[in-house]
Amino acid sequence: MAWISLVVAGLFEMAGVAMMNQYSHDRRWRSLLLLIVAFAASFYFLSYSMQTLPMGTSYAIWTGIGASGGAIIGMLFYDESNDWKRILFIAVILSSAVGLKLSS
Structure with a gap:
């Protein structure tokens, strides 16, 4: 349940970023x-997940989802650049979050 909350x-x-x-x-x-x-809901669910998950892992995944999701929303709805390098680094952020999940 903590991972779903995260x-x-x-x-x-x-x-919130959008x-x-x-x-x-x-x-x-x-x-x-x-x-x-x-943002209030985000902090609520983050604090709930941190009751079970380690702080470092929770915060890294939370910011990774927020940062990559914000960049994707910007590309889809606000005409921000969708250069291949930007997409590559978003994929690196998301794969790092998955790696943290797999290692904890």
Whole structure:
């Protein structure tokens, strides 16, 4: 259950990053509210997973999901560069997260 909670925390982290970008573009209260809710949920699920999983592993996977997911969302929805090198390094981040899961 802790691993599922950690993945959910990472997904909320991605949503928070997307809402941060959205809020910087439109300055609407709805975007700000969704940003706050997404990060609050992310921290809640992260803290729940850290009751079972080691802190270093949890934090590394959480930030890996958030960083790579944020980059992917930027490429898909905000016309950010989708250069092959960028995709390669996102794959490295994700494979590192999988490696941490396999080793713990």
